[in-house]
Amino acid sequence: MKIKSLAHISFDKLFDAFQKAFADYEVQFDQKEHWEMLKRRGFDPELSFAAFDGDDMVSFTCNGIGDFYGVPTAYDTGTGTLKDYRGKGLATQVFEYSIPYLKEAGIREYLLEVLQHNQGAVSVYTKIGFEVAGEFYYFRAKNDQVKNSLKKLDFPYVLKSINLNQHNELSTFWDFKPSWQNSFDSVNRSLANFKCTGIFTEDKLIGYTVFEPASGDITQMAVDRQFRRKGVGSLLFQEMIGANKHHSLKIINTDIQCDSVTAFLKSKNIEPTGRQFEMIKSLI
Numbered sequence: 001m002k003i004k005s006l007a008h009i010s011f012d013k014l015f016d017a018f019q020k021a022f023a024d025y026e027v028q029f030d031q032k033e034h035w036e037m038l039k040r041r042g043f044d045p046e047l048s049f050a051a052f053d054g055d056d057m058v059s060f061t062c063n064g065i066g067d068f069y070g071v072p073t074a075y076d077t078g079t080g081t082l083k084d085y086r087g088k089g090l091a092t093q094v095f096e097y098s099i100p101y102l103k104e105a106g107i108r109e110y111l112l113e114v115l116q117h118n119q120g121a122v123s124v125y126t127k128i129g130f131e132v133a134g135e136f137y138y139f140r141a142k143n144d145q146v147k148n149s150l151k152k153l154d155f156p157y158v159l160k161s162i163n164l165n166q167h168n169e170l171s172t173f174w175d176f177k178p179s180w181q182n183s184f185d186s187v188n189r190s191l192a193n194f195k196c197t198g199i200f201t202e203d204k205l206i207g208y209t210v211f212e213p214a215s216g217d218i219t220q221m222a223v224d225r226q227f228r229r230k231g232v233g234s235l236l237f238q239e240m241i242g243a244n245k246h247h248s249l250k251i252i253n254t255d256i257q258c259d260s261v262t263a264f265l266k267s268k269n270i271e272p273t274g275r276q277f278e279m280i281k282s283l284i
Contacts, residue, residue: 001053001090003097007046009057011035017050017057021080033215040190041077041181042066047105049098051090058082059090061098066185068111074102074283075180076112092128102283109282111180113253116275125279134278135256136179141270142248148238148268151231155201159239162198164188167205173222176255179278182210182219194219195243199232207232209240216246233264253278 006014015031029037042064050060059082064075081091102110113136114121164170164184180186187194187210198208207223218240223232241249249270254261256275265271 001051001058003049003051003094005046005101006048006050006060006062009045009050013057014050014060014062017060017082018078018080020082021060023083036190036193036214038062038064038077040186040193041075042186042189043077047074047098047101047107049094049101051085051094053085058085059094061091061094063098063102064180065105065107066180068109068180068183069177072106072108073180074098074107074110076110077181079112092124095128099283108284109280111278111280113179113276113278116277122277122279125281128281130279130281132277133280136253136276136278137256137262137272138253138274138276139251139265139270140248140273141250141268143241143244143246146241146249146268146270148234148241150234150238153231153235155230157206157232157235158200159197159235160200162196162205162208164196164210167198167208169205170208170220170222173207173224175222175258175260178220179253182253187219195240197236197239199236201227207236209236211240211243213243213245216244216249218249218251228260237268 015034018034043062044065047065048061048063050057052058060080061076062078064077066073066075068075079091112125112130114125116122164187193212193214195211195213196208198205200206206227209218210220211218221233221236251265251270253276262272
C-alpha cells in the first residue's frame with residue numbers, strides 16, 4: 001500500500017475510484033458532472049492524495065485549494081474509500097500524509113462538511129482535531145413539488161443579468177456567509193455555468209440570484225432587507241424555476257440559524273432534506 005499525490009493520475013482513474021467508492025450513495029454523478037464539481041470547488045491534483053494497492057486507487061481525498069474569507073484553506077471536495085478497504089483507517093492515513101504538503105504550500109486551515117447523521121465520520125474528524133464551525137441545512141425538491149405564488153410588485157422594477165464582480169453591495173444583502181462551494185471564488189471558477197440575475201428599481205440593485213441551470217443548484221440568493229416580504233424573492237425564484245434544466249432544485253448549505261431562508265423555502269413547499277456540520281482544523 002502506497003500513498004501519493006494525484007498530480008500524475010488521470011481523471012479517468014480518479015472517476016473510476018469515485019464511482020466505486022460512492023456506488024451506494026443516494027446522489028450519483030456522471031463523469032462530466034464530477035469534473036465540473038471538482039473544478040468549481042478548486043480541485044488541485046498536486047495537493048490531493050490517494051492510497052494505492054498496487055495500481056488500484058482504493059482511498060482518496062480530493063482537495064480544493066483557495067482563499068476562504070481571507071485565510072488560505074484546503075477544502076475536502078471528495079473523500080472516499082472502496083468498500084473492501086473500509087475500516088482500515090486509510091482515509092485518516094491519507095489525510096495525515098497530506099498535512100506536511102499542505103503546510104508547505106502555505107495552507108493555514110482545513111475545511112470540510114459532513115452529514116450530521118454520519119456519526120462515524122463525525123467521530124473520526126473530531127478525533128483528528130476538527131471542530132464544528134457551523135451547521136447547515138440542505139434542501140432538494142422535484143420541480144413538480146415546488147409551489148411559488150407571485151404577487152405584483154407595487155414599484156417599478158427591471159430583471160436583468162448581472163456581473164457579480166461589478167456589484168460590491170451583494171454581501172450587504174446576506175444573512176450569513178456562503179459556504180466554500182457557494183462562495184464567489186467557487187462561482188468564478190465555473191462562471192460560464194451560472195445564470196446571475198439581479199432585480200433593480202430605479203437603477204438600484206435590490207436582490208439577486210446565482211443559479212446553475214444544468215444541476216438545478218441555487219448557489220446564492222439574497223434580497224436587500226428594505227425590500228423583503230414584497231414579492232422580490234418570489235419573482236427571482238420564479239426566474240430560476242423557468243431557467244432550470246434539471247429535474248429538481250437543490251439548495252446546499254443554508255445556515256441552520258437563518259430562519260428567514262428556511263421559512264422562505266418552506267413557503268415554496270421545500271423542506272430540509274438533512275443537516276451538515278461545517279468543520280475546521282487549524283494547520284498552524
